[in-house]
Amino acid sequence: MSSETQKILSTDGIPLEESLKKAEKKNKIKAFLLVTPLLLFLIITYIVPIADMFSRSIDDKLVTNMLPKTYKAMEQWDGKELPPEKVFEAFYLDYKILVKNKTAGKLQTQLNYEKNGFKSVLKKLARKQKKFEEGNYKEQIMKVHKRWRNVEYWRAIKRRAPAYTYSKYLKGIDMYSNEDGKIVQVAEDRRIHRILWSRTLEVAFFVTLFCFLMAYPIAHLLATLPMKYSNLLMICVLLPFWTSLLVRTASWMILLQQQGIVNDFFVWIGLVADDNRPEMMYNKTGTYVAMTQILLPFMVLPLYSVMKTISPSLMRAGKSLGATPAVAFFKVYFPLTIPGIGAGCLLVFILAIGYYITPALVGGASGTLISNQIAYHMKSTLDWSFASAMGLMLLTGVLVIYWIYNKLVGVDNIKLG
């Protein structure tokens, strides 16, 4: 039996398979050209910044490049005792150039991250080094400030020798590598980032939960009401969408402050005493209230789009088959809305985990989230590499959540509208 199959030829003698490929190639190129603008947009505005963020977060060349001679001389130094004269000399020469170029400030800042109090030591050296005489730099430098006799400061310099570092990531979870190169936790009273991470997760979780509890009945009503009422309700749901985020947050500030409308109302109905008004803003309560309201439409819309497709006869069928309304709801209706619940929860959770403006304005000290910390390092401390590292950790966290979610619910089951 021959397994050879006759090749089908098209009218011009080319095998059909080839001419089909040729015809499809054109379509493929056309399709690719159509998506090119979007692809470029994504690469320029998304992939490139993230790559830049990543390289920034691990890049530690700044100090390495500023002190080339020092690090060369430090190669043989074991870091147990004070470095030899050779290192002092190299450091003096490197630092002299930096002072001359007026770039010593950067080094001071960077080394101060590594060891507190380094800045003043270096500043003093910058002033005194002009009068240094040639030779015996070790003595001269140590004379400028007694801390130069402390080996820890020299170790701090040496720790910045590698061109790449993961220390920013460690810092993000309140850890650091100590003088011996071991990774340890920072002192208990300085572990602020972990508190922020767990608070961010907690706020995102509860905001998602509140949104779900409020959006489910609304979406159900929207999907079952007659057209003319449901349109009106839909506008009510979408109205916040069309209002600026800042305006909405600001209005919550007006409502929730101690002399605000909500508190006035509570006092008026006698729920609280006038001199004992509860604080509903500048704490977690404010963050919860404002974020839930702002993110609610993101939960309503996916739920609505799913519920709209569920035929009302399914519930009727359930009842006619003998299920009580509650059983019919939980066995028939609820399972069918899971794709919408999944989409809504994922959307709200991911938005909430990176939310910035609202917690910054109404959160106060106990209601700020990790995004506020990132912004703080971007704007105030100018430690961009640390901000980048935390941003990437946040992004990774979101991706992990997405992955877990995909395992549990399946992304194919999501319906966004």
Next chain:
Amino acid sequence: MSKKEDFVKFDKVDKSYDGKVLVVKDLNLDIKEGEFVTMLGPSGSGKTTCLMMLAGFETPTNGEIYLDNNPISNIPPHKRGIGMVFQNYALFPHMTVFENLAFPLRVRKISKEDIEKKVDKALAMVSLSEFGNRMPGQLSGGQQQRVAVARALVFDPSVVLMDEPLGALDKNLRESMQYEIKHIHESIGVTVVYVTHDQGEALTMSNRIAVFNDGKVQQLSSPDKLYEEPVNSFVAEFIGENNTFAGEILDISNGSCKVKLDKGEIIANPISVQSVGEKTTVSIRPERALINPKDKMDNNQKGKIEEVIYHGDHTRVRLNLLGNSEFILKVPNSSQNLDIKLGNEINIGWNSRDARALDPK
């Protein structure tokens, strides 16, 4: 076991949705145990509303519905124990066929073995035994329909309601499903209330048909009676084809009457006319009027052929007869009637008892 005469009873039921218009007016209807009753009517005639009231999804505005002599207006749908097949099947899309069928049994807390036995039996009944693990979305329309029927029957309800269940199927499938549902009904003897607007479906399947119009039952009788002996012109018009003449009673005596038309006179069977001078619509089925009748008939008229349409097994002839240019004849194609040519004048005859003088339209 004797069959109850009024197993399902609608007693003076009114229904209004908006408080202004009655969609169902003073409805009285008795359905026997084990009977297959069809509610037939145009859309908006109130038939589906009746079904929904029986199922418990609507409540009567007035009157009461009895099931096996128990008033059921205050019983919620899930306690009525009535099976229902919905228009769009309403299978639960997230459950397999097996789970769909097991659903009514599970909510009744029936043991696992019994559930399996009953579901298998029900699936075998609709010849879908191999499909238990499929999802409804993987089935064809006809198969989904059969699952829906099996689901409505699996918990042995005393009454099964079907709301235009075959509406979404194509013609061939619809016909075979009609027979299948009819056979299922005959084999298990359940009471079926069936709603449709398709008269063919109603005539094929039912023991009795209730013709609905304008919120009222126009006629409740067996299919043959409904077709042969319609009691008013709506039923005559709605069921089957119908030739009509509008006229006035000239004379009425001995179970026959003379009707004066615009052109000419005919003799008819007085059904809903009593006295001379009444307006009437006379209805004659197309197959009851014959060309050149051999037997003597008491109506004989001449008509001109205006259109001939070949229909395979028969030919439809449109005549101009007594001023009615829409008079239809059905001529079986076996006969060697070669006079049927466009423009020919032919003799038409019918018996006066087949010409039913009904209420005027």
